[in-house]
Amino acid sequence: MEKNNTIADHFSHLDDPRVERHRRHTLVDIITITICAALCGADDWVAIERFGKAKETWFQGFLELPNGIPSHDTFGRFFSHLCPRSFQNCFIQWVQSITNRFPGKLVAIDGKTLRRSFTESDKKNAIHLVNAWSIENKLVLGQLKTDTKSNEITAIPELLEAIAVKGAVVSIDAMGCHKAIAEKIREKEAHYLLAVKNNQPRLYSAIHELLHSKKAKSYQRPVIDFYSSEKEQHGRHEIRRCWVYNAAAKLPIATEWMDLGAALF
Numbered sequence: 001m002e003k004n005n006t007i008a009d010h011f012s013h014l015d016d017p018r019v020e021r022h023r024r025h026t027l028v029d030i031i032t033i034t035i036c037a038a039l040c041g042a043d044d045w046v047a048i049e050r051f052g053k054a055k056e057t058w059f060q061g062f063l064e065l066p067n068g069i070p071s072h073d074t075f076g077r078f079f080s081h082l083c084p085r086s087f088q089n090c091f092i093q094w095v096q097s098i099t100n101r102f103p104g105k106l107v108a109i110d111g112k113t114l115r116r117s118f119t120e121s122d123k124k125n126a127i128h129l130v131n132a133w134s135i136e137n138k139l140v141l142g143q144l145k146t147d148t149k150s151n152e153i154t155a156i157p158e159l160l161e162a163i164a165v166k167g168a169v170v171s172i173d174a175m176g177c178h179k180a181i182a183e184k185i186r187e188k189e190a191h192y193l194l195a196v197k198n199n200q201p202r203l204y205s206a207i208h209e210l211l212h213s214k215k216a217k218s219y220q221r222p223v224i225d226f227y228s229s230e231k232e233q234h235g236r237h238e239i240r241r242c243w244v245y246n247a248a249a250k251l252p253i254a255t256e257w258m259d260l261g262a263a264l265f
Contacts, residue, residue: 007032010094017081024067030078032063045072089162092142096164106135107168109176111152130155132163152176157184165190174199183258206253207263224262
């Protein structure tokens with residue numbers, strides 16, 4: 001691994017919540033074992049301890065382990081007191097340091113509600129997460145928890161602030177189709193691909209008119225590019241066609257959106 005790309009490089013300055021005289025395991029050891037275990041499917045503290053002990057000889061090659069592998073109680077207590085936002089920032093920086101550069105790559109931002117995260121007994125809301133997913137690297141670049149799906153609008157700019165997307169194409173569904181989000185993506189030196197629905201009525205109407213106006217003959221529309229694909233899938237013959245139009249040339253409203261250059265249909 002390249003210099004400054006290790007877990008120790010990115011987590012060594014994280015504030016340790018433990019009382020110093022009670023520290024029997026180093027912070028980097030605990031975090032490294034936890035991340036490795038989670039990547040291999042461990043989903044609770046007992047499983048993380050079990051993984052650590054099974055791979056102890058391997059961990060001894062690069063970790064200090066002054067008192068062996070921590071117990072599951074130690075893992076649990078440590079992370080229950082750790083600042084989640086500080087950990088997230090360190091984790092995002094580490095992930096970005098080991099991923100490929102992004103020019104021309106697609107980063108998809110989407111919100112997901114965790115299954116079975118709603119508890120009927122205490123009436124807690126289901127957990128909703130906004131993720132930034134690198135298609136090329138098949139890796140989550142960043143993640144934020146929101147109270148409800150509607151809060152994606154405020155969470156997306158915050159997530160964009162925390163990750164590096166320079167040169168990438170950032171795609172978001174209609175929930176994220178807002179001028180401020182488009183501006184934030186351009187501020188991060190990336191390009192945006194936003195789905196348009198009726199939550200942006202003026203823009204949606206302008207696009208609809210461009211496509212369906214009787215006066216707008218096909219040869220009058222400034223087509224930049226066209227792509228078509230056909231395949232057999234799920235027992236059906238699927239045909240997909242995509243037109244790319246010069247939005248600036250035909251949509252007066254395009255000037256209200258920062259650097260809007262094309263519309264895809």
